[in-house]
Amino acid sequence: MPDLEVRNPSRRSEVVGTVREASAADVDAAARAAAAAQRGWAAEPAAARADALVRAAARIEASADELGVLLAREAGVPVAEATREAGGAAHLLRAAAELAATLDHADEHDTAGGGRIRVGRRPLGVVAGIVPWNAPLGLAAQKVGPALVAGNAVIVKPSPLAPLAVTRLLGLLAGELPEDLLSVVNGAGETGSALIAHPVVRKVSFTGGGETARHIMRAAADRLTRVHFELGGNDPAVVLDDADLDLAAERIAQTAFRRAGQICYAVKRVYVPERAATDFTDRLRARVDALAIGDAVDPRTTMGPVNNARQFESVSALAERTRRAGRSVLELGAPVDETPWEDGWYLRPALVPDADHGDELVTVEQFGPLLPVVSYRSEDDAIAMANDSEYGLGSSVWSADPDHAFAVASRIEAGVTFVNGHVLSPDAFRLVPFGGVKQSGIGWENSPAGLDEYLEFHSIDVHPVPPAR
Structure with a gap:
């Protein structure tokens, strides 16, 4: 062979x-x-x-x-x-x-x-x-x-x-x-x-x-x-009215764009209250814009390329269809070094701050650095949209009130729901059945x-x- x-x-x-x-x-x-x-x-x-x-x-x-x-x-x-x-x-x-x-x-x-x-x-x-x-x-x-x-x-x-x-x-x-x-x-x-x-x-x-x-x-x-x-997963992050927006923006940016979004249980869609949508998106945008895209072995790099041609073409095409549908696709971050850019599968991290729950980007698993933000009017609407998916791997709820967060988390259809985070903790690897x-x-x-x-x-x-x- x-x-x-x-x-x-x-x-x-x-x-x-x-x-x-x-x-x-x-x-x-x-x-x-x-x-x-x-x-x-x-x-x-x-x-x-x-x-x-x-x-x-x-x-x-x-x-x-x-x-x-x-x-x-x-x-x-x-x-x-x-x-x-x-x-x-x-x-x-x-x-x-x-x-x-x-x-x-x-x-x-x-x-x-x-x-x-x-x-x-x-x-x-x-x-x-x-x-x-x-x-x-x-x-x-x-x-x-x-x-x-x-x-x-x-x-x-x-x-x-x-x-x-x-x-x-x-x-x-x-x-x-x-x-x-x-x-x-x-x-x-x-x-x-x-x-x-x-x-x-x-x-x-x-x-x-x-x-x-x-x-x-x-x-x-x-x-x-x-x-x-x-x-696969299409993990929702549900930001509640009482959430710490700075904490949510920082940690959601970390998990959504980790490995250029190529993680099965990364955050792949965000739901935020209408009244806080602009404030939250501004905070999230600032954190995503701080990402440094470059060669994976360069210690300055915080987001590398996508892995292969198929991922590059799939995510690029999805971003273009999202633009043609009238949504804002905000390409953020900056290259560490322009020299190898054309020789790698590099994509800029992108936010779509005006996404609708029915958009293609929201309903599919994008598996790349492209994140939609959807606003909601009521908590029940947010939970219904989070559960409206053929997937159910991970999920997260963001709130300053642990009891409130726990009550909402209990209504999410997923194998695991995190609170104020979106990654398995060290003890969770021993205690939580993951699937x-x-x-x-x-x-x-x-x-x-x-x-x-x-x-x-x-x-x-x-x-x-x-x-x-």
């Missing part, structure tokens, strides 16, 4: 590296080797499996700077944030290791007449993880950690648009594991199809878009392979619920035997 070139979205003329594209035969060999390795791994105590993850987390942290630079060059993520993502991957492995304490326990019950019931959990076997390009280190760790600590073997297929850093990270993790237990198969659609269809793969965990998820689900149906999907409702996904990651995604029940029901006569 040919090597796949990985180009730098900040400097498209630069080849960052290459990976070997795995053939169907390569996938078969990896899957069968994983199945053989998994049997011994499942027999290890859960605490021993957890210790391996903790050792791997230390190795990853020691390599965080190297991983961050590599991710910045291949994915266009500003280098400081890319380095934090590497550290976050280590944190996710430790969080998964903490869950091991629940695994060696089985529920046992004595039943009437001298019977006994035991309810235990077992690993699935071999799990496939398919990881996207936008946050590959964190998303890989989010899948691999719980799957491994549960006793499974894992095969990961990264996106061909950003395979280098995640392949390196998983290599560091594999160095603390039995041979063949964790492997990486690089490639595009054919590699993924071979992995999904392989008879030893018991589950496919995929993060990405709905179109690909439907393809995976159809392919998985032939073998009744289990699936877990973390898909979506409606078209935003099936199943959960993180927390004990995320561990359960990689286990199946096995129960023993002992019937009493009548005494001999």
